[in-house]
Amino acid sequence: MAMSASVSLFMMAGGVASTIASKRHRDKSGVWVEGAEGDDGTRSATSLPVGALDDITYPKPEEPAPEIRGDVFDSSTEFVVDIGNTIIVEDEEQFDVDDQLESDEGWKSVIEDDASAVSDSSIAAQDDLPEFVAVGDHIGDDVPDVDAYDGAEEFFEAEIDAFVPEDQDGVSDNGISKATEEALETITSGAAIEAAMNAFPWSLPSVENLSKPPKGGVATTEIKATSDLIEETLDDHGIAVTVDQVRVGPTVTMYGLKPGWKGGGTNSKAQRQRVRVDTILNREKDIALALSSPNIRFESVVPGSSVVGIEVPNARPTPVNLRTVMDTPEWAEFAEDAALPVSLGMGSGGDPVMADFAKMPHTLVAGATGSGKSVCMNTIVTGLLMTRTPLDLRMVMIDPKRVELTPYQGIPHLYAPVIVEPERAVKALKALVKEMMDRFSTLEASGVKNITSYNEKSTFKMPELLLLVDELADLMLTSSSEVEQLLVRLAQLGRATGVHLVVATQRPSVDVVTGLIKANFPSRISFAVGSQVDSRTILDATGADRLLGKGDMLYKPIDLSQPVRVQGAFLSEEEIETTVEFWKHVGAPPLPQLDVDEAADDDEFSMPGFSEDSGDALFMQASTMAKSQKTLSTSLLQRRLRIGYPRAARLMDELEDAGIVGPGEPGKPRQVIGNLS
Known part of the structure; x- marks a missing residue:
């Protein structure tokens, strides 16, 4: 050799x-x-x-x-x-x-x-x-x-x-x-x-381009003092518990409380009764007052152990960066098997938290301004650039804010230049739908069910497609109904063809994160939000309103019933620039690109019955209903769509503007005149 x-x-x-x-x-x-x-x-x-x-x-x-x-x-x-x-x-x-x-x-x-x-x-x-x-x-x-x-x-x-x-x-x-x-x-x-x-x-x-993981931890005296204070506070209210285990994390430390016995003076278990878990959970405010920390969080049952978990913020948090996770042996094993490996950060127990975005398969990210949402998006992108080549992954980025994802302009992984105009973003979504349907035709011709089977049999690999939207609220303001329908269609059909979505928003209200979007985005990442209502909107549970900010998040993948607390990995601008400059100067050959304008001008791709000016999310359903009727009335829209009269009347006006129904006469249904086919 x-x-x-x-x-x-x-x-x-x-x-x-x-x-x-x-x-x-x-x-x-x-x-x-x-x-x-x-x-x-x-x-x-x-x-x-x-x-x-x-x-x-x-x-x-x-x-x-x-x-x-x-x-x-x-x-x-x-x-x-x-x-x-x-x-x-x-x-x-x-x-x-x-x-x-x-x-x-x-x-x-x-x-x-x-x-x-x-x-x-x-x-x-x-x-x-x-x-x-x-x-x-x-x-x-x-x-x-x-x-x-x-x-x-x-x-x-x-x-x-x-x-x-x-x-x-x-x-x-x-x-x-x-x-x-x-x-x-x-x-x-x-x-x-x-x-x-x-x-x-x-x-x-090289992983050497990333900053070295910082050192830190929690002092023994702090852990001992906090444990004694929790036991004394509950004992003052007649609740016997012992701190059975302590898991030190970068931002919070999880103390495992083991319920004691009522009537502790007797040795006969027949005359004793175990302290109820609800009794401990009901003293949350008393413990928060004793610890002088309003941001404590209870976990009724810690997975894998018979203790009640209480997460207490550390006096001196330990910073977590991308290399903190990538230097662990768990990451090496995970990156080998996962199609789209991403290192999210460190858990509350100090264990690395990783995700395969190909199995998620679509993720919804939410958080208030300054909570770490955009840093998480950069961590996802940079982590994938560290482990996957353009043969394995192509990306489409939509950044209405113009500052978060635009630094990645010019890397060979991009399937189209970074899109910053909301009007052009709609065209890009249509182009992705067309690309997805073309991939279905390819899979059908090859006799396989999904992209994994196709890549095992084919000489040329079909790369995974990842769509990243940094601010969904801006797109919904431009054309809410059209954006919602396109995102839902991609989410419903994209998994088999290797199309995956990561959508972020800082306003997780019901008019932005609609029911259809929530139903098709099973994996959720929530950073600190302002209210319990926003926490329920993104996670269907409370808890995100008590996070500490600066990357502190609740991660709920598709295979977990309860969210887990994670300190997100921080990524500096210098690390992003180093990774981007490497890919810009790698000297890659010409790569296939997504033709946004051609897909938008394709008449065969236009969605039937869709009006560019419609602003109601139910317009598509109303137009489909009109297709099966000779006449259409406002009361019929009320009954079928289960909405009130004002909204049904507005839908009828939009259908008339789109040329689907004719003008109305008092007391009579309208004639359906449009050919939606």
Whole structure:
């Protein structure tokens, strides 16, 4: 095996598959240097042909390589919450790699030839954790980890050599040769574009581009004082409880209360009675007064244990960022299996909280201004950019506020430029519906039921489509009925074709988050809201009105009956810019784009009976009803749609303006004159 080739070592520990890649070679002076990462911090996600690495010079990285001590290799660290102390990082797993070294001659030769470079110091003593290639990066044992800037030109030209004239040379600004760029412009067929996409050596940003996770925790004295105060407060009201467990989280600490016995003086269980849970829950205000904290939250039964949970805010919250979750071994296992992995943050017990947006399948995000809603949207987008290439995911972003999602303009993952005009957003939604129906036709022709089965059988993968809307209220003000119908249609039919929606709003009122939208968005994320009414609108339960803000949220996925409390991961503008700049300069080939204007002008796509000027959400139902009737009256609309007379009269006027019914006469129904087909 050549010295410049990458050698990957796969190991299994605790059911979690960890992939470790190490690359070393000698430079011209004969000194060993690391080749795992270039100056730009890229990680290769695609194999290169033989000979593509001969002329590539590997720069020496700034970070030191993982040290090898004897036959023990430290491969992962776990974010451990130590009860009564602080949140610390402890090395827990060590792997004996003797068997792997014997089976991999290339790895063995590197160690034997570089025995002088082996250090006896412990990795745990280093300030910075060693960088390892995550399992979710799709790296196999035959995939060399090569910088995409250095190897992209040679590999890409070799793959599409049939299109490139031999007498052309030179390199363009984006890192690809001018001959290759001109050849790509001549490719017009969809099969050729897909072949070029698959041939391109896609790489992923390095996790080192993200800020390191901060340290913090809760002091032992604070935990002991809070536990004693809770027990004393309830004992003053004749309620016997003991603090059975404590789970330290970044923002709140969960104290598990075990109900005691009434009449505690006797030892006979026949004469004693257990304290009722409702009795503890009814003393919520008394406990809040004793703790001087109005934002405590009760959990009647903690899942997996027989205690009553009470969440108390920490005196000094611990910041949580995106890398806090990505450095955990749970994330490595999750990112490998999930189609759209997203790291949301850390739970109230200090455990990482992750979500697969392909299984959600549609998510509604709500929160007041400044509660962390927009940061959550950025965390979702950036987390997906760290783990998925444009072959796996394409995005459509609608940002009426013009400032939250526009920084992602220019990345290859975008299926269309970021949309900021509400009128153009309606056209984009129509184009997505047309794209969804085209995908259904493709699945039907292939004889499969969903996108997962199609990608398993097809040579060219069908990427997942993610629609992100940062402010739903602005779109509903423009054309509420049309936006609602298009979103509902995408939500009802999009899962099988890989179309997923993430819709955010800061005003979760019933006129924005309508019943149809709530019914088709089963997963909810709620940040701090102003009232219990808003909390019930988004979560169908109270609790969001007591959140602390700054990323504190309640997360309720489709598979949980009760929401869980999560401290959302913070993402700085510098981290966003670094990730976006990486994808802008990756030198991607031309990718298929969503034609918004063509779909909007397509007559076959127009929705029957829909009026552009209609503002009532029931207009579609009224027009469908008129299609099956020869005459239509206001009283019939009242009975069928179960609405009052004023709204039914307005609907009748809108139907007349749309040319569906004729003018009215006193005491007589109106004639249906429009052909809705």
